[in-house]
Amino acid sequence: MRKILFVIVLPLLLSCAPSKPLQLPLSYEGHEKGNGELINCSKELFFLDTRKNKSMGQMSGFPVGSDTNIADWLAQATVIHFGKGVKVNWSTKSGEPENWFLELKNVYAKHQSTSVAATTVFILRNRAQRFKKVYRGNVTRVNWASGEAETQEVLNQALKDGLTKMKPDLIRICKQNEPV
């Protein structure tokens, strides 16, 4: 009986743990449905990826990477949470001071003990209006198997948390012409 259990459990365990770096096909579609509360925005947002390191943390000591353009992943999420009324342009430089910039400073998952924590960090910035605010999405959950789907899910949750925290300010920015 023990032998049978061993034979069944061992392959399961071996298949659970990543044995090489995780390459996530990052996708936000299907994670969340749009709630219909769309923002009509008079401003354009310029997205900047200012991450110093492009890996997305580690699971079981292996780096987490993505084979998808991070901008596509964020685009899917912003459409779902902000609606198509918010125009997001993908930018590579900081540009005009009066523009609104959405900087991605960090996105990572990390496995610690039997838990996994994921973090996203954004900065919403407008140099002309001297506006700079950090939005931090944080999610912690039990780490079942350090698997690809699990890592993808916790990163999606952290992205949702960060965007949700940003939403009230974004609504004000979009609706008002005065400095925020």
Add this chain to the structure above:
Amino acid sequence: MKDVKKILAVVIIAILSGCASTYKIPMTKEFYESKKGIHLGTFMAQKEIDARMPISTAGSAVGVQFGLLGALIGSAIDSSNNNNNLTNKENQIAPLRDSLIDFDINHLYHEEATKTVNTFEWMNIYKITNVSDYERVVFDEDQYFLKLDSSYALTKNFDSLEFFTYATIYKIKKTSKKKDKETVLFRNLYKYVSPVSALVQRSDEESNQARLSIEQWYETEILKLDELKKSKRKAKRRSLTKSKNKKLEEQTGPYTWGERNLAMAKYWSKNDAALIKQHLNEALVEVSKMIKLDLSDLKPIDEYKKDKSIETYKRGLQVVAKSEGRVIVRDIESGMAGQLCSLSIETDYRRCIRNF
């Protein structure tokens, strides 16, 4: 029976001698004098400042690297505690992380570590790799590799910063197998402990403000009692008074552990996190000093233990160097014997040998 005793004695001696082994592996005189070409790799895989967290291991930690499915059932109980601890810690440290958002410690670390190693005349550095990520370095040929692997974190109660650098020299030999053969030629740990900051207490102003707001809430609620039926008023009043007392206890008494950690994170993040930046910069300097003092020190720890001419700092710790207000000590007793630690003379020496 005699045989069993003999086997037991052999096993126990083997176990005990294992316990007494030192962490530091000094390099041999031959290797030191050979001036071999060395590939230097400086590693700092951390994305943001971290804090130690209390980890529950009452069940079992077996297989935690494979996630909960890889652990024993006992770990399921621990996991819920650990999950809460991690959630709390991540939330508590957030203000400090936000204030360090544009401070690139990884870059400063690579610069300082590279500069330090480049001053060694006895070491022939022919290649440098800086890794600020979880990347793995792939070796394309046999080589000697000096790995400086660093990390930093606040202590569990957020009162001090600790910076660790693990230094290891490997002889890497390419094999036909997937994994290269690695032989450790040198190994040691360098630990920096920052001066300890006093734990933030709830101020009288904060307590008074909270008391005032609770009293106002209570009075408003009491006034609403008139709207209730007479029979229900007494019970409601009792319930309100109970809530009021609980709120007063929570919001005007000493901070809970979590509240205090959050207050400490806010304390560290004051003035654009100037104090923690100062400690991080000091850590880089102190770790450099320790690497310079230790890397080419070929003397085994056993000889240091016997050497009575060396000044003892505290039990199990020898003085290696002193500078204004700080001391670098050598651990000759703990399981990590050989490690060097830099601490302020006002700091509890046990921070060098225990996890705080």
